Structures are given as structure tokens and as C-alpha cells.
Amino acid sequence: MNIALLLKTSDLNPKILEDRGAYIQAVRQGVSGKIVEQAVKALGERELFVRLLSTSSGNLNRLYHSKLLSKVQTEGVLDTLKVFDEAINVFGDENLAKEWLHTSIPALNGESPVSLCDTFEGRKLVRETLSAIEYGEFA
Template structure:
């Protein structure tokens, strides 16, 4: 995962251990992700619309989540899973610009869907992750 080597943070805020260790992931979801993490990830990635979509809120209402002390369990899990997948997209494409382009174009391996359009469900994110795994293995791009 792309991280700040000094502090080992993904997108400048989320400890990489949290995204890699299932027990830490679960504990954080149960405690609730701090709303300011959502703000920092959006500021770092520029992905407000995609994150709002993944959380099931209109981008204009995303501000409510950003000002929440802690997200609920469901929103925390959706958010962290989305962040983990966004990081994977960036890692696979080795460029934020190429990752952005890939997220927003139809992909044959996804039945012609755009990867970003599948971030709203766990199963959709799994499908995107599987395609990224195949790309890493050199099966297709």
C-alpha cells in the first residue's frame, strides 16, 4: 500500500496496519471511523463523489459525515473497504492519474461497468478487486 514511510499512513491519515490486519479493521469499524478521516481522504484523493456514492449519500450531503465525530459501524466498514480498494487501484496502476482514468471507464471484465460504479456494494468492490488481482497477474489490463 502506498503510505507515508515515516508514519506508515495510507492517504496521510489511516494506519496501513488497520487496512491489512482484519482484527484491527474490525475493531476500528466497531469504534467508528472518525469523521475527520473521511475529510482527509477526500482532500488527499479528490474522490468525494466516489466516497459519497460508496457510503450511499449524495455528495452534497457528504459534509454531514465529515463533521460526525465517529461514523456508525456500517459506514465505517464501507469507508475503510473503499479506501482499501482505492489504494489498491492506485498501487496497481502506479499512478493516481491512470487509476482515476481506469475507475471511470467501462471495463469488459466487469461486464462493461465502470469500476467506480461498483463501489456502492461489498460484492461490487470484490469484483473490482478481483479484476485488479488479474491485472497484477498480467491476465489483462
């Protein structure tokens, strides 16, 4: 689930999740479907990306070969990577982050964070929850 390694081995700027300018530029240009393939492999979250990209499991494989994803698809993929990266940073451990992402959280109406990552508002809510955890508001 190493997001940094995923970014280093892609054609993306490794600072894309930290640098708003680079992030916006990447969204405007679109990223290749190869990024989706690498993200699915790195995170092990195939079903999440199927929901996120509003496609079927079979069509997800076709997206892997897309030269450029649309702005909406690109932003969804990059924003999801950002959520996973933030979880790793908050918990300081990839395994703990992944466990939390797949746990039913009372503050998220009993849903798991990963189940909310297929929408912008869901990802925003997960980031807000991570921020609250980081600042000791709740665990």
C-alpha cells in the same frame, strides 16, 4: 490520491489496510467523519462517497463533523480506500490507477470500477479484476 499519506495524517493505524486485525478493530470502533472528508479531498471522489454513504451532497458535509461513523459506514469507507490502494499497487502509479478506475472495463460489464465501489459486491468484483490484472490474466 495518496492513501498512505491520508492514513498517516489521520488518527488511524497506517497499516490498517494491510493488517486485518487493525482493520476489524477500526470497523468495530468506527472512524470519525474527518476520515471521509480527508478521503474525498485525497481521492477527489465526492459523488462516490455520497452514493457509498447513502446521503446527499449537503449531508456529506455534515458527516465530516461526525465523531464516529456507524460500522456499516466505516467499513464502506475503509474498504473503498483499500480498493484505491490496491489499484495504485497494481498499476504502480497513482495517475494510471485513477485512469483505470474511471475507464469503462469490459470485464465489469462495461462499467467503470469507481462506479461499482458504492457496494460491497462491487468493490469485491473490482478487487478480483485487479488481482486478475496483477497476475496477467487480462489488462
